[in-house]
Amino acid sequence: MAAVDLTTHPGHLARRLQQAHYLLWNTMVSEEITSPQFAVLNVLVAEPGLDQRTVGERVGLDRSTTAEVIGRLGRRGLLDKVRDPQDGRRFLLRATDEGERTHRRLSVRTARMNQVFLSPLSAEERTQFFELIRRVADAAEHLRHPAEPSATPG
Amino acid sequence: MAAVDLTTHPGHLARRLQQAHYLLWNTMVSEEITSPQFAVLNVLVAEPGLDQRTVGERVGLDRSTTAEVIGRLGRRGLLDKVRDPQDGRRFLLRATDEGERTHRRLSVRTARMNQVFLSPLSAEERTQFFELIRRVADAAEHLRHPAEPSATPG
DNA sequence: CGAAAATACTCAGTGCCCTGACTATCTGGC
DNA sequence: GCCAGATAGTCAGGGCACTGAGTATTTTCG
Numbered sequence: 066m067a068a069v070d071l072t073t074h075p076g077h078l079a080r081r082l083q084q085a086h087y088l089l090w091n092t093m094v095s096e097e098i099t100s101p102q103f104a105v106l107n108v109l110v111a112e113p114g115l116d117q118r119t120v121g122e123r124v125g126l127d128r129s130t131t132a133e134v135i136g137r138l139g140r141r142g143l144l145d146k147v148r149d150p151q152d153g154r155r156f157l158l159r160a161t162d163e164g165e166r167t168h169r170r171l172s173v174r175t176a177r178m179n180q181v182f183l184s185p186l187s188a189e190e191r192t193q194f195f196e197l198i199r200r201v202a203d204a205a206e207h208l209r210h211p212a213e214p215s216a217t218p219g
Numbered sequence: 220m221a222a223v224d225l226t227t228h229p230g231h232l233a234r235r236l237q238q239a240h241y242l243l244w245n246t247m248v249s250e251e252i253t254s255p256q257f258a259v260l261n262v263l264v265a266e267p268g269l270d271q272r273t274v275g276e277r278v279g280l281d282r283s284t285t286a287e288v289i290g291r292l293g294r295r296g297l298l299d300k301v302r303d304p305q306d307g308r309r310f311l312l313r314a315t316d317e318g319e320r321t322h323r324r325l326s327v328r329t330a331r332m333n334q335v336f337l338s339p340l341s342a343e344e345r346t347q348f349f350e351l352i353r354r355v356a357d358a359a360e361h362l363r364h365p366a367e368p369s370a371t372p373g
Numbered sequence: 374c375g376a377a378a379a380t381a382c383t384c385a386g387t388g389c390c391c392t393g394a395c396t397a398t399c400t401g402g403c
Numbered sequence: 404g405c406c407a408g409a410t411a412g413t414c415a416g417g418g419c420a421c422t423g424a425g426t427a428t429t430t431t432c433g
């Protein structure tokens with residue numbers, strides 16, 4: 066009695082979507098490198114020398130998870146981690162040559178996977194899909210980190 | 220160089236969406252009961268006496284995760300687990316009175332949270348949002364479990 | 374300069390999520 | 404009746420994700 070229809074619950078849908086993606090990633094992209102690991106590699110390819118905190122911020126991970134992911138990538142020799150001589154609290158990160166090669170290889174496969182993943186949607190629907198999810202996620206994140214960009218109201 | 224734009228990657232978006240939801244759930248619904256735990260409770264309220272495998276299937280969890288979630292709910296006295304006398308492999312599950320009360324209480328809060336979560340979207344956009352995500356997730360799940368419903372061709 | 378506040382990172386603890394290997398039970402065909 | 408195969412559940416192992424507490428370093432301010 067009085068049970069709820071989970072197909073209209075965004076959280077449940079989000080979880081199923083992520084699981085579906087996880088599955089496809091595993092079969093079509095890599096069993097070694099995970100999607101969050103690729104995201105970290107990706108930001109380091111674009112901006113070498115970032116510190117851990119900033120990397121986490123860019124890809125949407127908290128401190129602890131960022132540290133774990135970076136630890137794994139480091140152990141596999143895909144990135145280097147050196148103490149910032151200017152600020153002893155920070156570690157500066159950059160992808161190794163091996164890391165860049167891996168990133169390049171996975172970029173291709175990721176693009177293919179995204180095609181398959183989104184194949185049920187038309188071109189306009191894909192745009193909608195991105196836009197709607199992004200708006201919801203952004204809004205929820207702003208509830209957490211209120212008003213960092215631009216001016217604060219007076 | 221040659222880095223990729225993650226905002227057009229459905230997997231990355233899915234992860235961010237789920238994280239945003241996790242956050243909101245924690246603050247607006249419960250710090251004790253998680254969203255997957257609520258989903259299990261929900262299916263047991265609707266269909267008491269299901270076995271573990273079926274529960275997992277209904278809410279979209281694999282065997283191992285289902286066992287963990289059910290274990291936690293059992294330890295908190297929110298569900299009962301008894302061996303099926305008809306089939307000694309199965310455990311039959313049902314929500315306890317306490318479990319049903321918890322479910323009722325969280326249902327209300329969950330509805331409120333969904334309102335907040337979806338507040339950036341108009342009514343039509345919400346419909347679109349559900350529909351698009353569901354189509355993508357369903358399609359990917361069918362890649363895994365091909366053609367269970369209806370007749371097999373031949 | 375020196376103490377207080379802020380910042381970057383680590384660590385412990387909990388929970389979700391999957392795979393692959395294993396055990397127990399049941400079913401079907403001989 | 405028996406055995407092979409299917410099925411339900413467990414367990415070990417790896418990875419993601421969060422919180423809260425703790426350490427080291429830097430910045431700020433009196």
